[in-house]
Amino acid sequence: MPGVREARPRRNCCFRECVRDLLVLVRLVRVGGCAVEKGKYGVPLERSDYLPLERHEESCSPEDFRKWLKTHGKGKRLAVDLFSGAGGLSYGVKQAGWTVAAAVDFDERALETHAANFPGMSLHMDLGNPDERDRLVELLKTADIDLIAGGPPCQPFSRAGRSKIRDLVTNHKRDPEDLRKELWRAYMDVVTRVRPRAILMENVPDMGLGDDFFVVRTIEQHLEDLGYATQVRLVDAWHYGVPQHRKRLILLARNDVERFDWQPKQDGFTNLREAIGDLPGLNPQPTERVGKREMPYRMPEAPSAFVEMMRKGAPEGLVWDHMTRRVRDDDWKIFSEHMDSKTLYSDIPEEFRRYSAENFTDKYKKLAWGERSRSITAHIAKDGYWYIHPDEPRTLTVREAARVQTFPDWFRFAGTRSDAFRQIGNAVPPLLGKAAAEALAPMEGVQAQLGGLQPHWRQVREELVAWARERRNGDDWCHLPGEQMSQLAAAVIALLSGAKPSAAQLDEILKDVRWRKTLTSKAFQNLLEAAPSEKVRTRLERLAPLVDDVAAWQENRRLEIPKRLALKPAEASLYRLLVGEDLLWVGQGALRVAARLNDSDADRTNRLSDGRVNLVRLVGAGGEDAPLRMAALRLISNTVCSAREPICSECPLSKHCKRKSDASDVSMTTKGNGESEVKKRGDGKQTSA
Known part of the structure; x- marks a missing residue:
């Protein structure tokens, strides 16, 4: 293949590499024709040869x-x-x-x-x-x-x-x-x-x-x-x-x-046997080197589709870099006699353990033929004990690791064996890169926009901000960050979030602290007297440590408030959001709104990963508007975008929603006397607030 030549000592090493090699050689002794380092590891540390590679014939400077x-x-x-x-x-x-x-x-x-x-x-x-x-x-x-x-x-x-x-x-x-x-x-x-x-x-x-x-x-x-x-x-x-x-x-x-x-997405998954099961067995003994730079290879009679893809372009009858480190005698015994793919480090007989079973629960991992490998990382360059071969008492070879990362067999890695492992572990799997790149393929007849695009999600975010600013000037000020939201008001709202007072009750509680910068004894007493229940009063009493503490409410100390009041994680997140901090408030309601707009079920299946990605599209970045959008999503989820019967006609994002409910034409309004007006749903049934 282009780019590969017979391995030979590398010339023109940089100065620091020469110094490094010299220091290593000082510690080496010659044993059996190969350089090994003696020490605490209990196994010779073999320095593999350096594989130099010719540049691609079409490379350039x-x-x-x-x-x-x-x-x-x-x-x-x-x-x-x-x-x-x-x-x-x-x-x-x-x-x-x-x-x-x-x-x-x-x-x-x-x-x-x-x-x-x-x-x-x-x-x-x-x-x-x-x-x-x-x-x-x-x-x-x-x-x-x-x-x-x-x-x-x-x-x-x-x-x-x-x-x-x-x-x-x-x-x-x-x-x-x-x-x-x-x-x-x-x-x-x-x-x-x-x-x-x-x-x-x-x-x-x-x-x-x-x-x-x-x-x-x-x-x-x-x-x-x-x-x-x-x-x-x-x-x-x-x-x-x-x-x-x-x-x-x-x-x-x-x-x-x-x-x-x-x-x-691919149906099912490619398991380890389909990925590397065709490679020659090495069956190493503790005293032997494990594998070689070049080994004979025989294609199986019925290779998997993955193997056929990996072998395309590789030299017939030959496999490269099928080699790895030897392991200690005791580890060889553990791998061969005391482990299967479900064995934890704590399951290994105590006399064979060198590490704390409490601190190193996954120190060793034997892979299983019928499963996927664990993620190949750069750590494999230090030791391969997270990647123990399913059958043999050894760790994965360079070629096996490359296969698991989906590098084809013709692809060579310059340097020593450890260099190769590190490069493989740091790499993006080519098949993943291919899938992502294909989503960016140019479309026939479509050219780049001269002035750029106006992306859909940017428009959605702009509409959300406009709606939130309008609502902030009315009765919903207590749900949205802005000039009216003092640190004290935000702390009170956060403390009461679990108590769920009615809108009227919350207004009554907040009327005396809406514009306050600090909490005086008199204001604190008024808050307690306004509490509609013992549950609400108990929550408000948690403000006591900051009564008459003027310094605590200074703007530059606003992020200390959650700790001073011992706010729970959800309460602290709500407080920080209301005082204008840029964060993702990962509440179930906001996740539900984001999932519906993204035509996703991540609010029920992958809340902390894909659910957050859905939120990202709606929240975006950008000064005060990001926390405002985040708080607006929370408000929408608490008012019109409920889990069971969303009132889609009152949602400011309804036209962008890809999962409108059957009740999308429900429009709940309130008469001047406070009674809920009954509207008809699309199915003719009546509903009320």
């Missing part, structure tokens, strides 16, 4: 990129892969119809792998450096880039730093601090300046779940400002043929049409 565009790149749909690693996403994008014109990463081993397996430029750059980004954008000016893909590291952000982040993004400022911790901004900087037709971002779900999707919402808002329609999905990779449990967050954007057509 920045100096001859213009020429490449006129030859190999001519007439192709071009893509750029930022933070490319070894090229998992690049290969998925390629399978979906793009040619990767440029890939960028800071990992030299991964880039050597990428350059061997793909045409175009494989660029060693630190995208956290503005000068490097300038150089990249200048290079790409000569190309018609259709897609920018990538998986930038995205750390969740504390609430304290959110306003600063939004300001930096909105005003295109450069943070004087180190950008390496916030590389999603570097990604967005390149996107903003290159303006491709389509964008694909992949990351772990924690990118969203860890901070109320703040970074995701900020990115979406910025893309919408640039005229892109966006879609965020939490995707189970096994739905698209990847034989492992692996959930990923996918953000798509395009400026030609607001449409993202994903292929249907």
Whole structure:
């Protein structure tokens, strides 16, 4: 295959690698012809050979990129892969119809792998450096880039730093601090300046779940400002043929049409036997090396469809990189005699345990032939004990791990065995990348909009804000953040949320604190006297610690209130929302409204993951409007969008709802005397408030 040559000692190592190797060799002794390190591990630590790879025959350098565009790149749909690693996403994008014109990463081993397996430029750059980004954008000016893909590291952000982040993004400022911790901004900087037709971002779900999707919402808002329609999905990779449990967050954007057509999910799943069961057995002994760089291979008589796909383009009768580390004698015995796929570490005989069974409940994991693998991560480069072979007393080999990640057998990984494991574990599974990229395929006859799109969800959010502002000026002020909502009023409302007083009772309680900045003894006594029940009074008595404490109610200490009042998590979230903090209030009612507008059942099935994604589309980002929209959704769910009989005709979002109930023409109004007027439903039956 192009890009592969016989393994030999690597030349021109950088200085730090030479120093590292020298330090390792000082600790090594020669045993049986291979370098092994003795120590506490109880097993020789073998240093595998270094696999050097030739560059792809159609690869190019920045100096001859213009020429490449006129030859190999001519007439192709071009893509750029930022933070490319070894090229998992690049290969998925390629399978979906793009040619990767440029890939960028800071990992030299991964880039050597990428350059061997793909045409175009494989660029060693630190995208956290503005000068490097300038150089990249200048290079790409000569190309018609259709897609920018990538998986930038995205750390969740504390609430304290959110306003600063939004300001930096909105005003295109450069943070004087180190950008390496916030590389999603570097990604967005390149996107903003290159303006491709389509964008694909992949990351772990924690990118969203860890901070109320703040970074995701900020990115979406910025893309919408640039005229892109966006879609965020939490995707189970096994739905698209990847034989492992692996959930990923996918953000798509395009400026030609607001449409993202994903292929249907795969029926069933590809199990481990279908994925790697054809590979040669190794049956290792504790004293033997496990596997080889090259081994004979025989295709089974009835290979699975997955195996046929993996073997396409691979050398006949040969499999590469089917090798892994040897294990300790005691672990060899555990794997072979004391474990099956359901065995926990605590189930292992105590005399074989080296770790605390309480702290390391999943230290070892034997995989099962009929199941999916657990998610392959970069940790496999350190040890493979989360990935123990179903039958043999060993961990997965490089080739088996590559298969589970859906890299085909012809795909080689530069460097040592550990380098290969790390590249594989860090990669986007190509089949997942392919499925996501296909949803961005250009549509015949449709061109990118010159002034950009006006996305549907942006329109929905604007209408929601307009409705909320109108309601905030009336009796619903106590449900929405704004000038009238003091910290004291927000605290009172949060404390009473579980008591559920009537609207009239709540008005009576709040009339004396609506505009108050602090809680005096007299105001506190008035609150207690206004309580309509002992239950409500008991809740209001929890305000006692802050009576006559003027400093506690200062604006700059507003986020200390929940702790001072010992608010429960749901109460604290409601308080923070009412004082204007940007958060997702993941209540059942708001999830229900979002699910109905998204034509989804995530409010009943996946509330904390897909349910939140539904909320993200409605809440968005953007100053005071995000908490206002979030509170408005809560208000709608508590008034007109009930679980059983929603009053769709009074819902401000009714025209956008994809799951209107049969009672959509119910219109409940109240007469001046307070009586509920009876209206007829569509089925002719009467209903009342």
